[in-house]
Amino acid sequence: MNIGSAAKLSGLTVKSVRYYADIDLVKPVINEKNGYRDYNNDDVAKLGFIGQARKFNFSIRECRDLLSLYEDKNRSNKEVKKLTIEKINEIDQKLKELTLLRKKLSHLADNCKGNGRPDCPILDELSKLQKKS
Amino acid sequence: MNIGSAAKLSGLTVKSVRYYADIDLVKPVINEKNGYRDYNNDDVAKLGFIGQARKFNFSIRECRDLLSLYEDKNRSNKEVKKLTIEKINEIDQKLKELTLLRKKLSHLADNCKGNGRPDCPILDELSKLQKKS
DNA sequence: ATAATCGTTCCTGTAAGGGGAAGGTAAAGT
């Protein structure tokens, strides 16, 4: 099938599918007659798989790893679980950072009356050169 | 002072300081003799201000806004507070997304034994084409 | 035959700089 159908079936954009072909992630056969990319059902499954993994925040590099595990029928579920746990840890780290950031920002906001006067504790705070992070 | 000193005093990298000059965020005087950028204390204060705002996750575009408020002695603290609240809301949104993502991922991980066998519920799940997000 | 839709490649842009090359300038050591 052509790229449009493959994109629709896998739930991706044509741009993404073409990009994945460019970076050798999912390489279709090339139709010699017209130069069109020709995708089969297996390719569509891989594309869908990647789409899901991307939704789970896996990078393209990680998708590549997952895909090779996905294609290897003798792979160990240990590696897959390891990748997943690492991703969870990453997310936890990000959550921690964002939570701290939110705390600091709301502290700033709480101290500012927002009453239209020129004095602003937020700007005052931002203008302090801080030596320690 | 030269760019190196300005960078050190403001806690930024030389690359960043030069970049901020390139995008007209903090424009130093140019020394006609040697073409060097010449920063004064006021510039350093602005650079430090930007560095702080960046740490608080404000984008360059937002830093530009904050900076013009910072420089305007008659500004209203209302606008500054508004920007801050918006940033907090953004962070809340991101926190929500990440939390959901974490839940989904740990659900995946929980269902996988990771015992070295080839069957992997994680890959099985990722290979499902999902119609609804 | 013609128009609409689909496909192709190629170029540009995104955010916010990092890395490094090539070359000029200034300060410090000998």
Place this chain on the structure above:
DNA sequence: ACTTTACCTTCCCCTTACAGGAACGATTAT
């Protein structure tokens, strides 16, 4: 005075994961 070292400059490529669009060819529908 001379050399080494340190610092400055511009310029270009690299990063992520595509999106947007131009220019042009192929296929399909009217």
